[in-house]
Structure formats: C-alpha cells, structure tokens
Amino acid sequence: MRPTAQFNLFTTLMMLALQMLPINHAIANDLLRGPYLQNQSPSELTIRWRTSQAVNSRLWWGKNQGELTHQSGADSLTTEHSLTITGLTPATVYHYAIGYDQTLLAGNDPTHFFTTPPMHGETSPVRFWVLGDSGTGNNDALAVRDAYLQYSTQQPTHLWFMLGDNAYPLGTDEEYQSAVFDMYPQILRQSTLWPTIGNHDAANADSVTGTGVYYELFTLPHQANSTGHGIGADSGTEAYYSFNYANIHFIILDSDETLPSFRQAQLDWLQSDLMLNQADWTIAMWHHPPYTKGSHDSDIESRHLHMREHILPVLESHGVDLVLGGHSHSYERSWLIDGHYGHSNTFDTDHIVNDGSGNPHIDTAYVKPPAGVMSHQGTVYVVAGSSGKTSSTQGVAHPAMRNIEALRELGSMVVEINGLSLTAQFLRADGQIEDLFTVIKNDALFNNSFDD
Amino acid sequence: MYQPHYRLGFLRYLLLIWMCSCALLASAHPDLNSRQHHLEQLQQTTGQADWIFAKAMLYADSDHPGLALEVLKTLTDKTVTDPKSNFRMARLYLRLKQPDLARKYLLNHFKKFPNAQPDITISTHILLAEIAVRQQHPQTAVNHLNQALMLNPELPAHLYVLTIRAMSMANYAATEVFETLKTGLIHHPGYLPLLELNIQQAMTYSDPCIIDQAIEQLLKQYPRHPNWQNNSGRSTR
Numbered sequence: 125m126r127p128t129a130q131f132n133l134f135t136t137l138m139m140l141a142l143q144m145l146p147i148n149h150a151i152a153n154d155l156l157r158g159p160y161l162q163n164q165s166p167s168e169l170t171i172r173w174r175t176s177q178a179v180n181s182r183l184w185w186g187k188n189q190g191e192l193t194h195q196s197g198a199d200s201l202t203t204e205h206s207l208t209i210t211g212l213t214p215a216t217v218y219h220y221a222i223g224y225d226q227t228l229l230a231g232n233d234p235t236h237f238f239t240t241p242p243m244h245g246e247t248s249p250v251r252f253w254v255l256g257d258s259g260t261g262n263n264d265a266l267a268v269r270d271a272y273l274q275y276s277t278q279q280p281t282h283l284w285f286m287l288g289d290n291a292y293p294l295g296t297d298e299e300y301q302s303a304v305f306d307m308y309p310q311i312l313r314q315s316t317l318w319p320t321i322g323n324h325d326a327a328n329a330d331s332v333t334g335t336g337v338y339y340e341l342f343t344l345p346h347q348a349n350s351t352g353h354g355i356g357a358d359s360g361t362e363a364y365y366s367f368n369y370a371n372i373h374f375i376i377l378d379s380d381e382t383l384p385s386f387r388q389a390q391l392d393w394l395q396s397d398l399m400l401n402q403a404d405w406t407i408a409m410w411h412h413p414p415y416t417k418g419s420h421d422s423d424i425e426s427r428h429l430h431m432r433e434h435i436l437p438v439l440e441s442h443g444v445d446l447v448l449g450g451h452s453h454s455y456e457r458s459w460l461i462d463g464h465y466g467h468s469n470t471f472d473t474d475h476i477v478n479d480g481s482g483n484p485h486i487d488t489a490y491v492k493p494p495a496g497v498m499s500h501q502g503t504v505y506v507v508a509g510s511s512g513k514t515s516s517t518q519g520v521a522h523p524a525m526r527n528i529e530a531l532r533e534l535g536s537m538v539v540e541i542n543g544l545s546l547t548a549q550f551l552r553a554d555g556q557i558e559d560l561f562t563v564i565k566n567d568a569l570f571n572n573s574f575d576d
Numbered sequence: 577m578y579q580p581h582y583r584l585g586f587l588r589y590l591l592l593i594w595m596c597s598c599a600l601l602a603s604a605h606p607d608l609n610s611r612q613h614h615l616e617q618l619q620q621t622t623g624q625a626d627w628i629f630a631k632a633m634l635y636a637d638s639d640h641p642g643l644a645l646e647v648l649k650t651l652t653d654k655t656v657t658d659p660k661s662n663f664r665m666a667r668l669y670l671r672l673k674q675p676d677l678a679r680k681y682l683l684n685h686f687k688k689f690p691n692a693q694p695d696i697t698i699s700t701h702i703l704l705a706e707i708a709v710r711q712q713h714p715q716t717a718v719n720h721l722n723q724a725l726m727l728n729p730e731l732p733a734h735l736y737v738l739t740i741r742a743m744s745m746a747n748y749a750a751t752e753v754f755e756t757l758k759t760g761l762i763h764h765p766g767y768l769p770l771l772e773l774n775i776q777q778a779m780t781y782s783d784p785c786i787i788d789q790a791i792e793q794l795l796k797q798y799p800r801h802p803n804w805q806n807n808s809g810r811s812t813r
C-alpha cells in the first residue's frame with residue numbers, strides 16, 4: 125500500500141518527537157554506578173555515573189518531571205561519565221535523566237531530582253547528614269542509613285558528608301562500590317556528597333599528588349573561589365577544600381597525610397581561606413579528631429596531635445563554630461570550648477566558654493555573638509565515627525568531651541541550620557536521638573549571657 | 577602425605593605468630609582488637625606483601641616505630657613484586673625517619689618497574705624531591721618535581737610552589753622561575769601562593785607595569801583580599 129502524504133507527515137513528526145525524548149529501553153545492567161551528585165554550587169552541578177560498556181554521555185534536565193527540556197553531553201566513549209551543568213537557578217528543584225545517544229539509563233522519574241543551593245550568604249534553612257567511618261558495607265551501616273531515611277521522610281537532605289574511612293579496609297574501587305554506591309543509591313542521586321579522606325581510603329590514594337581511587341571517584345572544588353563554589357581561597361587540590369552553602373562556610377581537611385610540605389601547604393591555605401571567609405557559620409571537618417578517648421587516643425596518636433596543635437589555633441582564631449571528626453568508632457561531644465591545644469590533662473575550666481549541655485530542652489542553647497567570623501567565641505567538637513561499626517574505647521572520658529565517656533553506639537549526625545540557629549543531633553541506629561545541642565548567634569542573648 | 581601436614585604446621589605457626597602480634601598490639605592499644613578484623617580481611621584478600629605492610633602500618637600508627645621497622649624489614653625485594661607495595665614501603669620508611677632506606681626503594685621503583693602506572697611514578701618523583709629538599713639538594717628536588725609536573729601538569733598547586741622554592745634555592749634564573757610560575761597559574765589561576773609569588777617575582781624585574789599586572793592578576797581572583805585590595809603594595813605608574 126502506498127503511504128499517504130498525511131501518514132508521512134505523522135511518521136516524520138513522531139520520529140522527531142522520539143528523537144527529542146530519551147527512550148527507556150536500556151538493559152538495567154548497563155548502569156553500574158550512580159548517578160551521583162558532585163561539586164554543587166548555586167549555579168553548577170556535576171553528575172557522574174558508570175556504565176558497563178564504553179558509550180557517550182547524555183544528560184537531560186528540566187524544572188518538571190517529564191519535561192526535561194535541557195540537554196548536555198559528551199561524545200567521547202567512556203565507562204566513567206561526568207557531566208557538569210552550568211547556568212542553574214539558585215534554590216530551585218530540577219529533575220534529570222542520564223543515558224547515552226537517545227537511550228535513557230536512569231531518571232525522568234520521581235526519585236531523580238536535585239535542589240540547587242541558595243545564593244551564597246542567603247539564610248534559608250539547611251539540613252545536612254554526617255556519616256563517620258561508615259565504610260563497612262555491612263548490616264550496621266545499613267541500620268544507620270535506614271534510621272536516617274526513616275527519620276527524614278518528610279525533610280530534605282540538602283547535602284551530606286562522609287568523615288573518612290568511607291570504604292573498608294583499603295578504599296579500593298570494589299569496596300567503594302559496596303560501601304558507598306550500593307549502600308546509598310537514593311541519597312547519592314538527590315543530594316551532593318562531600319567526602320573526607322580517612323586512613324583506610326588513603327591505602328589506595330595519594331593525597332600529595334591527588335591520585336588514586338578516592339580522587340578518581342570524587343569531583344571536589346579545588347578551585348572553589350575561581351569557579352564560584354565558595355567565598356574563600358582556592359586550595360589547588362581535592363585533598364582539602366572549602367565551599368559555601370547558604371550562610372555556611374564548610375572546610376574539609378586531610379588529617380591523614382603526614383608529609384611536612386603537604387601539611388604546611390594545607391595550613392597556609394586554611395589561613396588564607398579563613399581570612400576571606402565572611403559566612404555566618406564556619407564548620408570544619410576531618411578524619412582524626414583533636415579530642416577523643418574512643419577507639420583512638422588523641423593524647424598519643426600523632427595525626428590527632430598535629431590537627432589539635434596546628435590546625436585548631438587557626439580555626440578558633442577565625443571563629444569556627446563546629447568541628448566534626450571520626451576515626452574513633454563512637455560518639456563524643458564537647459561543651460562550647462576554646463583554646464585547648466595540649467594533652468587532655470591540661471584541659472581546665474578556663475577552656476570552657478559555656479559548661480551547659482547546649483540542649484535547650486535540658487538547660488539552654490550555646491550563644492555566640494552574631495557577626496559571622498569572630499575570634500575565640502567557642503567551638504563545639506564532635507566525634508561521630510560509628511556509622512559503620514562501633515569499637516572498644518579507652519575506658520576514660522576526654523575532659524573536653526564533657527567528661528562523658530565515648531558512647532559505643534551506632535549512629536550518624538543530623539545538623540539543621542536556620543538563619544543564626546544551628547541544631548545538631550546524634551541519631552542512633554535504633555532511631556532514638558541520643559544527644560542534641562543548639563548554638564545560637566544572637567547579640568541580645570549573647571550580651572545577656574555575658575552580663576550573667 | 578607428609579607435605580600437606582608440613583604445610584598445615586607451617587600455617588599454624590604463621591597463625592600463631594600473627595595472633596601473638598595482635599595480642600601484643602591489642603594490649604598496647606584497645607582499638608587494635610577491632611583492627612584485627614581488618615587484618616584478617618587483608619590476609620584473606622591481599623597478597624603477603626600487602627598484609628605485612630598493613631601490620632607495619634598498624635605498629636607505626638600505634639606509636640611503635642621500632643616494631644614497624646622490624647616488620648617492614650621482613651619485606652624484601654623478593655616479596656615486593658608490585659610497584660604499589662614498593663612505594664608504600666618507601667612512604668613508611670620515610671615516616672619512620674629512614675630517608676636513606678626510603679630513597680633506596682624509591683630509586684628501585686625506576687629500575688624494577690619501568691612500565692608502572694604514571695601515578696606511582698609521579699608519586700615516587702615527589703617523595704624523592706621531598707627527601708632531596710630535606711637533605712639540602714635543591715637541584716635534585718627540582719629535577720624530580722619537573723619530571724612529575726611534566727608527566728601531569730595538573731598536579732596539586734602546592735607542588736608548583738615547592739618547585740619554585742627549590743628553583744630559588746638552586747639559584748635558577750628569574751626567567752626560568754617565571755616560566756614555571758606561568759605554567760602553574762595556567763592550571764591553578766586562583767591559587768594564592770602562586771599569585772603572591774608572581775608579584776614577588778615581578779618585583780625583581782623592577783618594571784612597574786609588570787608589577788601592576790601581577791597585582792591585577794591577584795585582584796581579579798580575590799577583589800576583597802585585605803593585603804591587596806587597596807593596592808597598598810602597588811607601584812606608581
């Protein structure tokens with residue numbers, strides 16, 4: 125039968141429509157990893173994934189599911205896909221899909237979306253999740269994950285962090301697959317993961333040269349300032365970096381690498397970065413915490429000592445508010461403290477800025493002056509390294525950690541910042557909140573508490 | 577019939593040594609109990625060299641450098657059959673303040689593994705440069721750093737700074753230093769130490785235009801930089 129002109133037109137239009145939309149006919153096995161979100165700023169985001177065969181990379185996105193009107197791609201054939209979207213609108217929800225040619229591998233469904241951060245300095249609510257030493261890939265890690273997902277069903281995770289030892293025992297690609305990519309697929313595709321390097325990750329990575337598995341897997345802001353990810357200084361490396369999210373300046377450090385020239389470069393960068401920082405909140409994290417009597421002892425082990433003696437004075441003189449660490453597989457938390465850089469037996473009341481619990485349900489929140497970066501107004505230190513397992517402790521409390529012995533309990537940290545109020549909680553794997561503290565930046569309150 | 581029993585006996589002997597060392601370690605540090613599990617995993621999943629190396633690391637991390645060295649010495653040229661272990665061993669020797677042994681294994685890398693992945697070769701050059709700087713051999717350091725940067729010009733920015741400092745120590749001509757600075761700034765346009773070194777280097781030319789250009793380059797990246805935003809260090813045109 126001879127086709128009619130009408131039929132031809134219809135077919136052509138159909139073909140055109142099909143070419144414009146991704147088609148979902150790929151074999152599920154083609155997608156081995158991801159998609160996972162990286163290196164997010166108010167206007168940019170990198171999306172990465174891995175395929176079993178070398179194919180080109182395609183990314184579709186838009187403000188409504190089913191209307192992914194924007195497309196970007198790379199024609200080179202690869203199994204490791206990484207595409208960066210630019211020109212995004214801040215504080216906006218986007219839906220996306222990934223694939224190759226016109227083949228959709230994942231997305232264009234209710235679970236593939238991301239929210240861009242607000243402009244730097246804006247004070248919109250921010251909620252983030254922190255995992256420490258989560259890399260076991262076992263049932264303990266699963267329990268911690270599920271407790272968080274259940275706790276957060278109605279609330280967003282704007283960003284999330286790993287405090288190091290993200291994949292045991294050697295931080296290999298296979299271990300990352302099971303401990304990270306197979307463990308947190310849902311959150312990886314919706315919220316940007318900001319990792320920290322731990323001693324186990326470093327077994328297959330070299331921070332000095334920025335090479336190895338950890339550095340191959342993550343895209344991090346080594347040029348944060350010059351690419352608009354932060355208001356600080358470019359670190360020139362992915363080993364340590366900073367970025368801004370709303371009114372918060374996040375600093376991620378490498379506490380594992382011991383080469384003196386590396387340590388000096390990190391310290392010099394930290395000083396410049398903090399000098400330029402004007403955010404309301406400054407939050408720093410690294411793997412080896414400055415104060416711990418958990419499965420590690422910060423009085424003995426050299427990496428803890430280095431961070432306490434050399435990094436803390438710089439951070440505190442630039443008004444850091446919260447410091448997070450792992451390595452000890454337990455939970456410990458300080459008062460609002462300042463100026464303690466020595467052995468635990470030298471800690472005394474002079475170092476305590478506020479000796480309350482910081483829990484407004486028990487006594488009062490910690491109060492600090494409001495102007496973003498003020499020197500030596502007190503910092504809360506947290507060890508949260510029990511997101512994958514717990515380990516035996518030293519059997520004594522570190523005096524800086526409120527004289528409370530390390531808690532051998534599986535869990536993770538949930539932190540919420542709303543304007544000038546920060547609340548952090550330790551969420552146990554059984555869903556219970558074990559600890560809660562609030563820090564408020566308020567002039568009137570600060571002056572009152574100061575007068576008291 | 578005899579051989580399997582002999583093997584079993586030998587394995588038992590190995591296991592006993594390992595358990596004793598773990599018990600000893602555990603008494604030195606409570607967390608070592610939990611790390612025993614990791615060692616078990618390592619022993620099952622990795623080669624002998626990896627396992628011995630992990631044990632040495634455990635001693636080093638637990639403030640037992642002497643024991644770490646003893647364990648490390650059981651790793652010989654025969655057991656180190658891959659470039660990664662060779663490099664790790666050198667790293668650990670350097671950490672244990674044995675730069676000569678570290679250098680021996682690093683130089684071994686070029687001889688034994690000429691076709692190794694560039695990443696490990698680069699890391700080897702960087703460590704050799706670090707040792708050379710410590711031993712006051714800036715020219716050797718420059719050579720190694722240049723080779724590393726040639727293999728991968730996008731290496732972390734601080735390595736350009738190290739190279740420039742070593743070049744200054746080795747009395748390189750200003751033009752050569754400027755070339756390295758220029759390359760560094762192409763790959764790391766916003767790295768402050770490089771931008772500041774660039775201003776310092778420009779000052780050696782005593783040409784106000786070159787100095788102004790270097791300051792402008794920094795201010796383009798950091799308009800709010802307190803040391804430069806008022807152009808206080810600036811020359812008069």
Ligand SMILES: [Fe+2]
Nearest residue numbers: 289322323451
């Ligand atoms: Fe660790």
